[in-house]
Amino acid sequence: xxxxxxxxxxxxxxxxxxxxxxxxxxxxxxxxxxxxxxxxxxxxxxxxxxxxxxxxxxxxxxxxxxxxxxxxxxxxxxxxxxxxxxxxxxxxxxxxxxxxxxxxxxxxxxxxxxxxxxxxxxxxxxxxxxxxxxxxxxxxxxxxxxxxxxxxxxxxxxxxxxxxxxxxxxxxxxxxxxxxxxxxxxxxxxxxxxxxxxxxxxxxxxxxxxxxxxxxxxxxxxxxxxxxxxxxxxxxxxxxxxxxxxxxxxxxxxxxxxxxxxxxxxxxxxxxxxxxxxxxxxxxxxxxxxxxxxxxxxxxxxxxxxxxxxxxxxxxxxxxxxxxxxxxxxx
Amino acid sequence: xxxxxxxxxxxxxxxxxxxxxxxxxxxxxxxxxxxxxxxxxxxxxxxxxxxxxxxxxxxxxxxxxxxxxxxxxxxxxxxxxxxxxxxxxxxxxxxxxxxxxxxxxxxxxxxxxxxxxxxxxxxxxxxxxxxxxxxxxxxxxxxxxxxxxxxxxxxxxxxxxxxxxxxxxxxxxxxxxxxxxxxxxxxxxxxxxxxxxxxxxxxxxxxxxxxxxxxxxxxxxxxxxxxxxxxxxxxxxxxxxxxxxxxxxxxxxxxxxxxxxxxxxxxxxxxxxxxxxxxxxxxxxxxxxxxxxxxxxxxxxxxxxxxxxxxxxxxxxxxxxxxxxxxxxxxxxxxxxxxxxxxxxxxxxxxxxxxxxxxxxx
Ligand SMILES: Nc1ncnc2c1ncn2[C@@H]1O[C@H](COP(=O)(O)OP(=O)(O)OP(=O)(O)O)[C@@H](O)[C@H]1O
Ligand SMILES: Nc1ncnc2c1ncn2[C@@H]1O[C@H](COP(=O)(O)OP(=O)(O)OP(=O)(O)O)[C@@H](O)[C@H]1O
Ligand code: SF4
Ligand SMILES: [Mg+2]
Ligand SMILES: [Mg+2]
Numbered sequence: 001x002x003x004x005x006x007x008x009x010x011x012x013x014x015x016x017x018x019x020x021x022x023x024x025x026x027x028x029x030x031x032x033x034x035x036x037x038x039x040x041x042x043x044x045x046x047x048x049x050x051x052x053x054x055x056x057x058x059x060x061x062x063x064x065x066x067x068x069x070x071x072x073x074x075x076x077x078x079x080x081x082x083x084x085x086x087x088x089x090x091x092x093x094x095x096x097x098x099x100x101x102x103x104x105x106x107x108x109x110x111x112x113x114x115x116x117x118x119x120x121x122x123x124x125x126x127x128x129x130x131x132x133x134x135x136x137x138x139x140x141x142x143x144x145x146x147x148x149x150x151x152x153x154x155x156x157x158x159x160x161x162x163x164x165x166x167x168x169x170x171x172x173x174x175x176x177x178x179x180x181x182x183x184x185x186x187x188x189x190x191x192x193x194x195x196x197x198x199x200x201x202x203x204x205x206x207x208x209x210x211x212x213x214x215x216x217x218x219x220x221x222x223x224x225x226x227x228x229x230x231x232x233x234x235x236x237x238x239x240x241x242x243x244x245x246x247x248x249x250x251x252x253x254x255x256x257x258x259x260x261x262x263x264x265x266x267x268x269x270x271x272x273x274x275x276x277x278x279x280x281x282x283x284x285x286x287x288x289x290x291x292x293x294x295x296x297x298x299x300x301x302x303x304x305x306x307x308x309x310x311x312x313x314x315x316x317x318x319x320x321x322x323x324x325x326x327x328x329x330x331x
Numbered sequence: 332x333x334x335x336x337x338x339x340x341x342x343x344x345x346x347x348x349x350x351x352x353x354x355x356x357x358x359x360x361x362x363x364x365x366x367x368x369x370x371x372x373x374x375x376x377x378x379x380x381x382x383x384x385x386x387x388x389x390x391x392x393x394x395x396x397x398x399x400x401x402x403x404x405x406x407x408x409x410x411x412x413x414x415x416x417x418x419x420x421x422x423x424x425x426x427x428x429x430x431x432x433x434x435x436x437x438x439x440x441x442x443x444x445x446x447x448x449x450x451x452x453x454x455x456x457x458x459x460x461x462x463x464x465x466x467x468x469x470x471x472x473x474x475x476x477x478x479x480x481x482x483x484x485x486x487x488x489x490x491x492x493x494x495x496x497x498x499x500x501x502x503x504x505x506x507x508x509x510x511x512x513x514x515x516x517x518x519x520x521x522x523x524x525x526x527x528x529x530x531x532x533x534x535x536x537x538x539x540x541x542x543x544x545x546x547x548x549x550x551x552x553x554x555x556x557x558x559x560x561x562x563x564x565x566x567x568x569x570x571x572x573x574x575x576x577x578x579x580x581x582x583x584x585x586x587x588x589x590x591x592x593x594x595x596x597x598x599x600x601x602x603x604x605x606x607x608x609x610x611x612x613x614x615x616x617x618x619x620x621x622x623x624x625x626x627x628x629x630x631x632x633x634x635x636x637x638x639x640x641x642x643x644x645x646x647x648x649x650x651x652x653x654x655x656x657x658x659x660x661x662x663x664x665x666x667x668x669x670x671x672x673x674x675x676x677x678x679x680x681x682x683x684x685x686x687x688x689x690x691x692x693x
């Protein structure tokens with residue numbers, strides 16, 4: 001007994017829950033057999049029990065691809081995913097059920113992620129039913145409780161997904177992901193479809209679950225204030241690569257990568273007088289093609305500080321300050 | 332004195348200032364297995380030429396349904412129960428369907444909240460934009476249409492438009508699909524753009540570029556924009572005026588500056604305080620408005636916000652508050668503006684002179 005509980009404690013505190021090593025994913029591209037979309041390139045990070053890693057970056061930079069490789073909706077082209085020390089990179093789909101119990105995902109697009117032919121109650125109950133270890137009474141009760149925790153009422157239970165507003169659908173997706181009380185939840189833009197008050201409710205809810213159950217989150221979002229608020233560490237991606245990673249709030253006060261700096265400058269400020277004067281700030285230029293990524297640093301085509309070296313030599317992710325990594329030649 | 336008067340005159344542009352879009356007292360319901368859902372219960376708002384109206388509000392408050400009603404694109408279960416919608420002086424609700432289609436393509440464009448379900452999964456995206464152009468500019472040659480398509484995709488920041496022309500929607504990231512929608516909406520140079528959460532799937536830097544693009548079209552072509560968003564930062568950057576919806580009603584209508592300076596409705600105030608700032612202390616819990624929105628299949632007879640409102644009194648629960656209008660044009664639907672409201676613990680009464688309640692409610 002005793003040894004077991006100490007083991008559990010040790011597990012909670014420091015053993016990594018999720019280890020991602022050199023994760024890479026290439027999609028086949030149109031127009032030629034050998035052309036590929038370099039969607040995710042050699043991404044590595046570690047997430048401990050009960051912690052939150054925020055992931056931000058340009059639209060199309062590979063955040064969803066990363067999450068989808070981790071939950072094995074996609075099979076990574078290279079690299080490894082370890083969950084609780086177990087290598088799950090190549091487990092066959094039919095043996096993924098116990099893995100799903102530990103790891104769930106909230107999908108980015110609340111419109112297509114939910115089955116249109118199922119009622120809200122059935123959508124949320126589905127993961128419970130798949131595990132086959134709950135009675136129908138238990139299931140009903142758990143579904144009801146979870147829906148009320150995400151701010152939906154009994155009245156919504158019999159509705160179909162298309163009868164809900166965007167934000168209501170997103171909360172159904174969150175309820176579904178949390179109902180098994182997994183150890184890890186990959187949240188792909190869980191709040192962008194919600195109004196700010198419900199965003200705050202959902203964030204408080206995610207934090208409560210984290211404190212109660214020691215959940216860990218991979219939190220993908222565009223709202224940098226929210227990401228800062230929820231995350232213990234934050235990673236920034238650009239064109240499939242991790243370009244900056246920082247434990248603690250350093251990333252916001254001392255961004256090292258020029259892309260991160262541009263991103264922070266683009267944040268809209270919720271004050272009309274300031275916002276109007278600030279419209280010229282932020283990054284400009286077009287994103288390069290993920291089919292033919294630029295040589296050297298992939299950001300050099302838009303970087304205001306790019307030097308000759310940046311155009312030929314890819315920078316490596318290195319620890320520039322304690323707990324703060326970046327991939328830029330100038331740091 | 333005269334100068335001031337003149338200024339006032341110019342900015343108000345009397346006569347030439349008939350709004351582009353006027354929605355008056357719109358009521359829309361859905362009829363489902365669970366009964367009638369009163370999604371929109373009397374919404375009035377206007378969008379002027381060259382103006383960007385921000386539409387914010389609780390999720391499920393009827394923002395999308397209001398504009399889908401105006402474009403007559405409601406789901407089959409939805410029905411407009413009452414009200415009036417005028418666009419460039421024409422009655423949209425009673426227009427023949429054929430005419431409505433023309434207006435929809437050529438004069439009004441909408442960027443939908445759900446990009447994936449509004450793109451056809453079986454058709455390459457370039458082809459979809461091309462078809463959109465074909466429908467509206469029949470005199471273009473195939474070559475011209477393709478060039479124009481590529482130009483539009485590039486303008487909407489799709490990298491390498493030429494190569495991506497033949498890609499299918501599922502091969503695009505969430506944000507890229509949204510940008511395709513933007514390209515399609517701008518294809519026909521509309522007079523009115525209804526943008527329903529057009530940038531939610533975009534990162535802040537692309538968002539910033541798209542917002543600038545919409546803004547430049549707005550000022551170059553005098554396009555009117557109705558911008559539905561949850562992001563108050565985006566509202567601050569884009570909009571001159573804001574309508575705040577809750578429970579299928581407009582709760583507050585104000586110039587953006589005024590709204591951020593001092594909300595006049597308890598719900599708006601709740602929204603503004605829910606938002607974390609960039610330097611929010613991580614150990615402090617966020618303070619959302621407690622409780623949940625009303626059940627629209629049995630809408631409350633009183634103020635829909637009453638169960639969650641810190642200022643609610645008996646009358647709020649039993650009777651619908653009228654919309655009060657202040658001398659400067661600001662409007663707020665809340666009993667606290669009534670001259671019968673108590674002065675004690677009431678931050679909203681008499682701060683801006685006397686407010687006039689609308690007649691409909693009297
Ligand atoms: N099925 C697919 N086939 C081909 N390319 C794909 C496919 N899915 C995604 N991609 C490409 O992979 C890249 C990364 O896409 P991903 O969806 O991971 O981006 P993201 O960071 O989640 O972006 P967003 O913030 O817009 O959701 C994009 O260039 C996208 O076009
Ligand atoms: N097809 C439908 N059938 C039944 N009810 C619907 C349908 N579409 C919308 N509704 C209901 O109408 C109400 C208003 O929905 P609407 O989509 O306008 O909300 P919204 O303000 O746009 O919210 P969000 O910010 O979440 O997109 C909601 O309560 C929703 O559940
Ligand atoms: S009418 Fe009453 S309940 Fe509604 S917002 Fe005003 S004070 Fe609150
Ligand atoms: Mg994504
Ligand atoms: Mg909507």
